Amino acid sequence: MSLVGTLLAHADDNMVLAQRLGEWISKAPELEIDIALANIGLDHLGVARALYTRAAELEGAGRTEDDFAMLRDEREFTNLLLVEQPNGDFAHTIVRQFLFDAYQLLLWEDLAANAEDETLKGVAAKAIKEARYHHRFSSGWMIRLGDGTEESHRRVQAALDQLWRFTDEMFEDGSTAGYRAEWERGVIEVVAEASLEMPTDPYQRTGGRKGLHTEHLGRLLAEMQWLARSHPGATW
Amino acid sequence: MTPEERFQALIDAEEKIEPTDWMPEGYRSTLIRQIAQHAHSEVIGMQPEGNWITRAPSLHRKAILMAKVQDEAGHGLYLYSAAETLGVRRDELQELLHQGKHKYSSIFNYPTLSWADIGTIGWLVDGAAITNQVMLTRCSYGPYARAMVRICKEESFHQRQGYEIMMRLCEGTPEQKAMAQDALNRWWWPSLMMFGPHDTDSTHTEQSMEWKIKRVSNDELRQQFVDMTVPQAEYLGLTIPDPELRWNPERGHYDFGEIDWDEFWRVVKGFGPMNRDRLAHKVNAWEEGAWVREAAAAHAAKKAARAA
Ligand SMILES: [Fe+2]
Ligand SMILES: [Fe+2]
Numbered sequence: 001m002s003l004v005g006t007l008l009a010h011a012d013d014n015m016v017l018a019q020r021l022g023e024w025i026s027k028a029p030e031l032e033i034d035i036a037l038a039n040i041g042l043d044h045l046g047v048a049r050a051l052y053t054r055a056a057e058l059e060g061a062g063r064t065e066d067d068f069a070m071l072r073d074e075r076e077f078t079n080l081l082l083v084e085q086p087n088g089d090f091a092h093t094i095v096r097q098f099l100f101d102a103y104q105l106l107l108w109e110d111l112a113a114n115a116e117d118e119t120l121k122g123v124a125a126k127a128i129k130e131a132r133y134h135h136r137f138s139s140g141w142m143i144r145l146g147d148g149t150e151e152s153h154r155r156v157q158a159a160l161d162q163l164w165r166f167t168d169e170m171f172e173d174g175s176t177a178g179y180r181a182e183w184e185r186g187v188i189e190v191v192a193e194a195s196l197e198m199p200t201d202p203y204q205r206t207g208g209r210k211g212l213h214t215e216h217l218g219r220l221l222a223e224m225q226w227l228a229r230s231h232p233g234a235t236w
Numbered sequence: 237m238t239p240e241e242r243f244q245a246l247i248d249a250e251e252k253i254e255p256t257d258w259m260p261e262g263y264r265s266t267l268i269r270q271i272a273q274h275a276h277s278e279v280i281g282m283q284p285e286g287n288w289i290t291r292a293p294s295l296h297r298k299a300i301l302m303a304k305v306q307d308e309a310g311h312g313l314y315l316y317s318a319a320e321t322l323g324v325r326r327d328e329l330q331e332l333l334h335q336g337k338h339k340y341s342s343i344f345n346y347p348t349l350s351w352a353d354i355g356t357i358g359w360l361v362d363g364a365a366i367t368n369q370v371m372l373t374r375c376s377y378g379p380y381a382r383a384m385v386r387i388c389k390e391e392s393f394h395q396r397q398g399y400e401i402m403m404r405l406c407e408g409t410p411e412q413k414a415m416a417q418d419a420l421n422r423w424w425w426p427s428l429m430m431f432g433p434h435d436t437d438s439t440h441t442e443q444s445m446e447w448k449i450k451r452v453s454n455d456e457l458r459q460q461f462v463d464m465t466v467p468q469a470e471y472l473g474l475t476i477p478d479p480e481l482r483w484n485p486e487r488g489h490y491d492f493g494e495i496d497w498d499e500f501w502r503v504v505k506g507f508g509p510m511n512r513d514r515l516a517h518k519v520n521a522w523e524e525g526a527w528v529r530e531a532a533a534a535h536a537a538k539k540a541a542r543a544a
Contacts, residue, residue: 025305028525029524033525038302038305042303049299066294070293090528148535151531226291227292228293231409234408236293236297236351236404
């Protein structure tokens with residue numbers, strides 16, 4: 001993948017997840033959780049903006065962060081399928097976040113040390129700190145829900161089983177394949193502490209990096225892009 | 237001196253009342269009611285603005301709006317904590333809200349129908365809130381006054397970002413400008429209603445003034461707000477929907493028309509456009525989240541038992 005392509009893929013991951021987290025606002029189980037989800041969403045949005053802006057600079061075609069976010073179609077988005085999955089119940093949101101946080105921790109550590117592009121390196125260095133906090137939040141809730149009540153245990157196990165099919169995709173790219181073993185070790189550890197079972201279903205679905213999405217992304221983008229697109233050329 | 241006299245002497249000397257100080261029951265219950273109502277307003281206020289987070293027209297606007305709504309949740313938290321210093325629990329207060337026994341600001345019972353409503357809420361609603369709240373930073377009850385200092389700083393940022401949205405719309409396309417005017421038309425009167433009934437009809441004002449919970453009357457605050465806002469609307473090139481609005485050089489203030497008090501009381505009594513929706517949304521989120529809170533409590537209990 002070209003550098004611009006890589007930047008856009010990571011930007012799209014963060015953009016789409018931020019959009020999903022934004023849907024939670026005013027609906028969380030308690031105020032503190034509402035604030036935390038907004039916080040995490042804002043961090044992802046910040047990363048997306050920095051990466052879109054860098055991609056625009058490198059591309060040199062005069063596009064802006066908003067052109068990337070608001071004016072591209074579904075097939076041009078290359079985010080992971082995992083992040084576009086609907087919020088579902090709180091357990092789904094937590095499992096989605098946890099699986100992705102564990103991946104982003106490794107990604108940002110790698111890029112902060114090894115990225116050739118200085119801007120990307122800088123974004124990664126800042127994002128590591130945020131990802132650590134996100135991971136503490138999501139793994140904390142994995143454990144609370146897994147260990148909590150029969151109902152919470154059942155819900156979080158169901159979410160883990162359902163979302164597992166989107167995990168291979170994080171590592172199918174040559175540049176991220178190397179994270180797999182460590183990612184799995186970390187996930188197994190938290191799943192065990194939460195007294196949950198690792199999913200056994202071998203079925204996996206991929207395609208996001210090629211712009212082949214689940215049906216959820218189109219609707220997410222319709223909502224996100226509608227206003228910007230209905231006033232072509234307007235500034236806000 | 238009786239405890240009452242000592243208490244009033246402290247207030248008259250501009251000393252702060254702290255949670256462990258003796259206070260009359262009426263002072264305590266007035267504050268609980270007022271702080272809780274304020275906290276509920278912050279939390280219910282997340283809904284009309286949250287309504288536009290997923291549709292914000294640019295990433296910059298989306299980030300600012302998310303941060304703003306998150307601030308409002310934080311204001312709710314500080315205020316519930318301030319109320320808790322008076323011997324009530326947050327969940328009790330929330331329960332009263334859910335049962336419809338506690339009120340929140342009526343302004344949030346109007347719907348946000350366009351992006352310009354987000355600008356208008358920041359500009360007018362946060363603006364009116366600041367006008368009200370600056371006075372509360374000098375409130376006689378210490379924890380409330382201190383919470384308000386922190387909140388006011390953030391509210392003035394909210395007001396600025398709202399006005400900035402309006403500026404962009406008003407210097408934008410004709411459609412954007414029309415959107416801004418339409419939003420002002422819908423939010424102007426409800427914003428003036430935020431200051432409450434006329435002083436002559438306000439039941440709590442006199443005692444609250446004496447206790448220095450309130451320091452400026454509803455009508456004076458409303459006048460301050462109008463005087464501050466009219467030039468801002470002029471700068472935007474927007475028309476305030478009040479044919480009676482004009483500068484009165486003798487008073488040195490703007491004269492303005494009469495609020496539709498029937499509408500005011502209708503919304504207060506629960507029959508505004510969004511009362512049912514706001515409360516249902518809140519109760520629903522709370523009930524849907526019950527299993528999560530139960531799980532957290534069960535986990536904490538198990539963990540404590542394992543550690544023992
Ligand atoms: Fe607020
Ligand atoms: Fe505010």
